Amino acid sequence: MKPIVPFLSSAASEERGMWSQTLPAALNDIADVLAFEDMTPAQRAAARVAIVANPDPAEVRALPNLKWVQSLWAGVERLTAELPEDGPEIVRLVDPQMAQTMSEAVLAWTLYLHRDMPRYRAQQEKKIWQPQTLKLPSERTIGIIGLGELGRASATRLRQNGFQVAGWSRSKKHLSGITCYNGADGLQSLVASSDIVVLLAPLTSETEGLLNSELLACFKNNACLINFARGPIIDTPAMLASLENGPLAHAVLDVFATEPLPQDSPLWTHPQVAVLPHISAPTIPETAVQIVRDNIAAYFETGIHPKSVDRSRGY
Numbered sequence: 001m002k003p004i005v006p007f008l009s010s011a012a013s014e015e016r017g018m019w020s021q022t023l024p025a026a027l028n029d030i031a032d033v034l035a036f037e038d039m040t041p042a043q044r045a046a047a048r049v050a051i052v053a054n055p056d057p058a059e060v061r062a063l064p065n066l067k068w069v070q071s072l073w074a075g076v077e078r079l080t081a082e083l084p085e086d087g088p089e090i091v092r093l094v095d096p097q098m099a100q101t102m103s104e105a106v107l108a109w110t111l112y113l114h115r116d117m118p119r120y121r122a123q124q125e126k127k128i129w130q131p132q133t134l135k136l137p138s139e140r141t142i143g144i145i146g147l148g149e150l151g152r153a154s155a156t157r158l159r160q161n162g163f164q165v166a167g168w169s170r171s172k173k174h175l176s177g178i179t180c181y182n183g184a185d186g187l188q189s190l191v192a193s194s195d196i197v198v199l200l201a202p203l204t205s206e207t208e209g210l211l212n213s214e215l216l217a218c219f220k221n222n223a224c225l226i227n228f229a230r231g232p233i234i235d236t237p238a239m240l241a242s243l244e245n246g247p248l249a250h251a252v253l254d255v256f257a258t259e260p261l262p263q264d265s266p267l268w269t270h271p272q273v274a275v276l277p278h279i280s281a282p283t284i285p286e287t288a289v290q291i292v293r294d295n296i297a298a299y300f301e302t303g304i305h306p307k308s309v310d311r312s313r314g315y
């Protein structure tokens, strides 16, 4: 008899429906994938590994013998915050295709800011014919906060397009062609030397509110911000004040503390803000299911699951 692997998700019904078709088909030779709500108490007790997409943590806790969960998302802050530390190990999605997709988004929105598109859009609205001074990519420094799977791929892509690139991470890194910083002083140095700051760090107790008024005051004059990580890493009132009074000139925001962004948010209509609906690097079902399948097949064969989140660090 094949092992049963529960699937837990709080996604919208269309997305849940897609995964409910894709996962059982992809894992058919190694396991029976069942939706959590369709499982009997005995099946729930037998489950050792579950596949999750931003699940209700209470449902994860209702699987008493779970050793680990495989997330279909790269960001797992809800699970790390709500599952007990002695609960199942949390394995997040690490997909090279997602890193490529994110690097494409970082490049696209960096070029949008680099080539002054917000300013030309504003000029067009007022019928102003006014060329701005052209800068070369080599004259711009892009600072990436977070040099993990997504940050490193983005740094490489920006370098390939001629930008100067710097990055900040918890541990000291040596990456060819990239100025690497760490520590609190390193973060100040990164933002003080960057024309565009890109957020690609996980949301943890240490990164929540990281971009506060103190750090924003260290930004270069007329610097721009891209947040492709998680909304609460930015102190939004402090960012709005910085957009109004400087030094920030523009912000591209893909992620927010509340999603969808509430209708009454001032960000929707702010002239210096571009709002995106959390689309910079969605999970790609075709590549994700193969990774999930291979991870679970290897676990059934060897008893070893992939590297999991370090609960003390929160990522």
Ligand code: NDP
Pocket: 074, 075, 076, 145, 146, 147, 148, 149, 150, 151, 168, 169, 170, 171, 172, 200, 201, 202, 203, 204, 206, 207, 228, 229, 230, 254, 255, 278, 279, 280, 281, 282, 315
């Ligand atoms: P990784 O875990 O691979 O990398 C995280 C990076 O952040 C590492 O370089 C890590 O440092 C650094 N970091 C974490 N905490 C700190 C800290 N306190 N101080 C300094 N550096 C820190 O994550 P990914 O690159 O895969 O993903 C990053 C985030 O992107 C995800 O957590 C998720 O929230 C978000 N995301 C957003 C998507 C979207 O569509 N908008 C899609 C996918 C992910 P070190 O290298 O030293 O460990």
